[in-house]
Amino acid sequence: MGDVHGLLLVSDLGQEDIAWDDVGTSAAVNIATLRGKYYGQNYESLERRQHNAEASLSSTRHRRITAKQSKLNFDVFRTYLSDRQRSEQQKTHVTSQRSFTVIGVLHLLVLVGLFALGTAEARTFCPNGCTCDDDTLVVSCVGANLDVIPIALNPSIQRIVLKENRIKIVDAAAFQFYGDLKNVDLSSNHLFTIPNGSFDAQRHLVELHLKHNKISALTEKTFQGLKSLTVLNLRDNYLETLKNGLFAYLSKLEELDLGQNRISKVEPGAFQKLGTLRVLYLDDNQLRTVPSSALAPLNALAELHIGWNAFSSLPDDAFKGLEQLAVLDIMGAGLDNISDGAFRGLNALRTLKLGANKLREVPTKQLAVLPRLEELTLGQNFFTILRSGAFQGLSTLKKLDVSGAKLLTTVEKGAFSDNANLETLVLNSNKRLAVMEEGSLAGLPNLRHLMLRDNAFITFSESLVAWNELRRLDLSENPLVCDCSQLWLAEILVPRNSSPVLCAEPPESKSKSIKGMTADELGCAFSDSRKQVLLVTVCTTGLGLFFGLIILLYYRYRRRVRDALKDYKWKNRAISRKEHEYQKTFSDDEYIVRSAHAHHHHHHHQTPPSQPVPTHHHHHHLQQLQQQQQQQQQHAQIAAGIKPIPVTEL
Numbered sequence: 001m002g003d004v005h006g007l008l009l010v011s012d013l014g015q016e017d018i019a020w021d022d023v024g025t026s027a028a029v030n031i032a033t034l035r036g037k038y039y040g041q042n043y044e045s046l047e048r049r050q051h052n053a054e055a056s057l058s059s060t061r062h063r064r065i066t067a068k069q070s071k072l073n074f075d076v077f078r079t080y081l082s083d084r085q086r087s088e089q090q091k092t093h094v095t096s097q098r099s100f101t102v103i104g105v106l107h108l109l110v111l112v113g114l115f116a117l118g119t120a121e122a123r124t125f126c127p128n129g130c131t132c133d134d135d136t137l138v139v140s141c142v143g144a145n146l147d148v149i150p151i152a153l154n155p156s157i158q159r160i161v162l163k164e165n166r167i168k169i170v171d172a173a174a175f176q177f178y179g180d181l182k183n184v185d186l187s188s189n190h191l192f193t194i195p196n197g198s199f200d201a202q203r204h205l206v207e208l209h210l211k212h213n214k215i216s217a218l219t220e221k222t223f224q225g226l227k228s229l230t231v232l233n234l235r236d237n238y239l240e241t242l243k244n245g246l247f248a249y250l251s252k253l254e255e256l257d258l259g260q261n262r263i264s265k266v267e268p269g270a271f272q273k274l275g276t277l278r279v280l281y282l283d284d285n286q287l288r289t290v291p292s293s294a295l296a297p298l299n300a301l302a303e304l305h306i307g308w309n310a311f312s313s314l315p316d317d318a319f320k321g322l323e324q325l326a327v328l329d330i331m332g333a334g335l336d337n338i339s340d341g342a343f344r345g346l347n348a349l350r351t352l353k354l355g356a357n358k359l360r361e362v363p364t365k366q367l368a369v370l371p372r373l374e375e376l377t378l379g380q381n382f383f384t385i386l387r388s389g390a391f392q393g394l395s396t397l398k399k400l401d402v403s404g405a406k407l408l409t410t411v412e413k414g415a416f417s418d419n420a421n422l423e424t425l426v427l428n429s430n431k432r433l434a435v436m437e438e439g440s441l442a443g444l445p446n447l448r449h450l451m452l453r454d455n456a457f458i459t460f461s462e463s464l465v466a467w468n469e470l471r472r473l474d475l476s477e478n479p480l481v482c483d484c485s486q487l488w489l490a491e492i493l494v495p496r497n498s499s500p501v502l503c504a505e506p507p508e509s510k511s512k513s514i515k516g517m518t519a520d521e522l523g524c525a526f527s528d529s530r531k532q533v534l535l536v537t538v539c540t541t542g543l544g545l546f547f548g549l550i551i552l553l554y555y556r557y558r559r560r561v562r563d564a565l566k567d568y569k570w571k572n573r574a575i576s577r578k579e580h581e582y583q584k585t586f587s588d589d590e591y592i593v594r595s596a597h598a599h600h601h602h603h604h605h606q607t608p609p610s611q612p613v614p615t616h617h618h619h620h621h622l623q624q625l626q627q628q629q630q631q632q633q634q635h636a637q638i639a640a641g642i643k644p645i646p647v648t649e650l
Helices: 002-011 023-038 043-057 067-092 096-119 484-492 529-556 558-581 588-606 615-640
Strands: 063-065 122-124 131-133 138-140 159-161 183-185 207-209 231-233 255-257 279-281 303-305 327-329 351-353 375-377 399-401 424-426 449-451 472-474 503-505
Parallel strands (some): 279 303, 303 327, 449 472
């Protein structure tokens, strides 16, 4: 009787009766229909919408929900309907007959709920292309071609993912029946705007993701009701201005992503009442200056990503008030000048990213005011040299990355002399970097990760660094000349899981890995410094023993040696004198003729003229004289071992 009375009351509204053939399976459909009837919406359009929904739902699998969930559905709608009724009564002064009708509708819903409780089971619907898990209370409709937010889901769901659909607007009542939601993801849709109060009922919502849409404007009431929200993602939209008090209702917000928009103006009070904000993304926008006044109230901010804007310079105290800031990302901001006091007050800063700017020198003085800095990125700037003491004052620095500096050619000796705690050094993709001076990596006892990939090095010095202490080493993509000087490198790479180091020269070794190459393959021998030392030691020892033996023998036979030396010297003097005295001034024939002539002249004076000497006697006399001279010469040769001395000089 109660059922019939309820149906009659609905009919009294001047609308079509509702068929209750299967109350358990039609609860969601009937609630949606009643919602349309109560609001006075066009019934035919609603009926078509409901028909389309039923058609899409007919092919999905049915899921069970408990009686408590079914009752919750009715309770939620009853509460919402009652609130709406009171509002309408205040505006239009509806009659008691109308109130009685609404009460009858509520009675009808109660009966339906009791029926569901009696059966202890009910079925809910999951749209085409979605997955609905009633255990984890998660609904995922990624790429399901949805135009609207589904309204017939389990009312107890806590997470709904609607990414990559065609939803253009967030219906103000769409989330009214999902009061337990904690995570909503509407990324990659076609959203243009979000009506005020759309999330008014989402008291428990923690994360709201709206990235990659077309949202161009927001008001201070857009996020009204989101008292528990901690993460808001608005990346990649069309926002241009952040107005004062825009996020005032988000008192518990911890992470705000506004990157990749068109923001050119941030009003001073845009971030008011965000005292709990820890992470802020303002990167990839159109800001000309750092919005220092707007950032000042964020005294709990730990991360600020503000790169890829168009700052060109950083003034003094650019980040004043951000005393808890630990990470500052200013990559790609077009910086060519940094004031000496730009980073003043950032005493807690541990990570600073200044890469992809237009700096021509390492900002040594500006960085020295950061007493706790541990990680510094400076790549893709216009440095030509990393000078000695370039990072002076950064005694706590643990990681340094200077990669992609297309003009960098040299790292000077002592460049890292004040960075004894440095653990990781990355110098990759510096196409002109060919020189690391001896001692450039000296004084780095904690260095464990060295990246020198894709530079212009043709050789590496064994004394450059304590290579064996490194845990990670990357020397790949360098034009390495594999010769004797690199044998040590081939050996230390063997036990390491390092990137392949290929030879560029000589031609016979091109594209061959140097890892494990032998001395013969490198065209050298004894190139190992230890082997060289051993070889020198052996040679020196051998020479020492040889000379020691000579000295010992001399000491033992010194008398004989002295006597032999004396005899040798005497003979040399005698020979020298005789050779000096012996000079043959005429031929043998002259010698004989002159001798004969002299002898003949002598006898000529002694022999009387009356007694001439016979010719044959004279000839015989000459022969005797010649024989005597030859005998004398032979005796002289035997005695002194010298050449014959002319008779005329005896």
